[in-house]
Amino acid sequence: MSDFFDLVNQRESCRNYQPDHRPSKEQLIRCIEAARLAPSACNSQPWSFIVVNSEEKSACVAKACQYAGINKFTSNCPAFIVICEEPAVLMSGKVNQKYAQMDIGIATAHLCFAATQQGLSTCIMGSFDQQTLLDALNIHEEKLVRLVLAVGFDAGDKLRPKRRKAVEEIMTYLD
Numbered sequence: 001m002s003d004f005f006d007l008v009n010q011r012e013s014c015r016n017y018q019p020d021h022r023p024s025k026e027q028l029i030r031c032i033e034a035a036r037l038a039p040s041a042c043n044s045q046p047w048s049f050i051v052v053n054s055e056e057k058s059a060c061v062a063k064a065c066q067y068a069g070i071n072k073f074t075s076n077c078p079a080f081i082v083i084c085e086e087p088a089v090l091m092s093g094k095v096n097q098k099y100a101q102m103d104i105g106i107a108t109a110h111l112c113f114a115a116t117q118q119g120l121s122t123c124i125m126g127s128f129d130q131q132t133l134l135d136a137l138n139i140h141e142e143k144l145v146r147l148v149l150a151v152g153f154d155a156g157d158k159l160r161p162k163r164r165k166a167v168e169e170i171m172t173y174l175d
């Protein structure tokens with residue numbers, strides 16, 4: 001898929017994965033490569049990524065995501081990318097916001113588009129049990145996991161219509 005707008009239309013949150021169809025290591029590394037190239041405030045790159053692509057470890061991540069009875073679909077998802085926030089070194093004097101979460105959001109969008117481009121499906125998850133995740137993956141206690149991305153192959157075949165606000169509702173155009 002080469003057209004950016006096709007890619008944008010193709011990407012949707014997948015909550016129905018083929019449990020036995022695992023993405024390849026190369027595909028997942030391509031996703032990380034795209035995230036690595038994302039812009040960030042002062043080029044601070046305040047992120048790191050833990051790629052989980054094994055039956056045993058993926059089951060642990062799925063358990064952590066099934067926090068408060070949600071994200072049950074993760075049981076069938078073969079792989080995950082755990083997105084952590086790292087300390088940001090910013091140019092002093094030019095900083096009037098905390099940018100790390102914005103930067104991570106942009107990097108996560110890059111992950112999703114790189115996955116879609118390769119025929120993979122994703123679902124961003126912001127709800128998970130932080131401690132269960134840290135324990136399961138032996139992540140340092142002080143690390144902050146911001147998002148978990150489910151990655152795999154869609155078990156369905158049809159794109160859902162997008163439910164979005166209209167352009168007129170969200171845009172003010174001044175000319």
Ligand SMILES: Cc1cc2nc3c(=O)[nH]c(=O)nc-3n(C[C@H](O)[C@H](O)[C@H](O)COP(=O)(O)O)c2cc1C
Nearest residue numbers: 011012013014015071123124125126127128147162
């Ligand atoms: C920061 C963030 C957190 C999200 N957390 C979850 C989640 O925990 N579980 C889930 O099923 N979807 C989650 N989503 C997916 C949204 O529900 C989804 O992107 C939105 O409904 C639009 O649908 P689409 O992605 O299919 O276009 C999250 C999305 C974002 C950006």
